[in-house]
Amino acid sequence: MRLPALYLSRLLPEPVMAVIHERFRLTAVPAVDPPSRQALLDGLREAEAAICTLTETIDDAVLSLAPQLKILANYAVGYNNIDLNAAHARGVIVTNTPEVLTETTADLTWALILATARRVVEGDRLVRGLQWTGWAPTQMLGVDVWGKTLGVIGMGRIGQAVARRAAGFRMQVLYSGRHPVEGDPQWEFRPLHDVLTESDFITVHVPLTPDTHHLLGQQAFAYMKPTAFLINTSRGPVVDEAALVEALRAGRLAGAGLDVYEREPEIHPGLRKLPNVVLLPHLGSATLDTRIRMGMICVENVQAVLEGRPAPNRVV
Ligand code: GLV
Ligand code: GLV
DSSP: OOOOEEEEOBOOOHHHHHHHHHHOEESSOOBSSOOOHHHHHHHHHTOSEEEEOTTSOBOHHHHHTOTTOOEEEESSSOOTTBOHHHHHHTTOEEEOOOSTTHHHHHHHHHHHHHHHHTTHHHHHHHHHTTOOOOOOTTTTOOOOOTTSEEEEESOSHHHHHHHHHHGGGTOEEEEESSSOOSSOTTOEEOOHHHHHHHOSEEEEOOOOOTTTTTSBSHHHHHHSOTTOEEEEOSOGGGBOHHHHHHHHHTTSSSEEEESOOTBTTBOOHHHHHOTTEEEOOSOTTOSHHHHHHHHHHHHHHHHHHHTTOOOTTBOO
């Protein structure tokens, strides 16, 4: 039996690889690291289907060299790495991996909220560096998370999962977005300005689009309380990183927890020098279970399209 030609841009967890090897013929050997542009083009040339990740830019020039391609399954919920208009114009179906990573990403968002407020990473550095001289009443005092106000910008699936967890911390939840959502009646739908001025922890869960690029910059930081923390597990360019460094340096914000950056894997040099910032390497969906589920969803979407069925997670 002739197996369909699949381009897989990166190595996925083993259980997903096993299924892929059984059902497809790979056009290139996937690696842990991102492919070069040339390797991407070579891999796509003969491919009928592709599974790509957020580090691969798929623009019209790339698609123009992939004449057999019917489906591009993005191994992510966000798909700002793909030119959707170009894909649509060329008849390539694009799919993503929603839902399976919602709770996992919400968990990591909370890891950042707690780590920034309670100085978890700083404390670890102190102990590891053999600088700890013992308990002291005034040592490394952080701020309470419980009972504070959580501001959620973008109340999609992930924003709501983050907000649900706030109930356990007895927090008030304010949110902004395109429209009010069903959910906990205690959550308050408010203009972005109010969310910024009134919240103690502000967490961003919008997709990256031209409208959300630098949504949080100098103006937003000026609105925020100087005691407030900014958390970003969405996409780096939603935050103006240079403006964030400025605001943190000037003490206009209390701290930040970041999982994503404007030019990954580059980090603004100013961020690394700030003690009140926790920096993670884009780990939002990074649990084994979730990364396996994301892979299985990509495989399902690819198979559906190749067999002439509707793709369950079609975005265009
Ligand atoms: C990861 O960042 C994703 O969009 O799934
Ligand atoms: C992602 O699934 C979102 O809607 O936030």
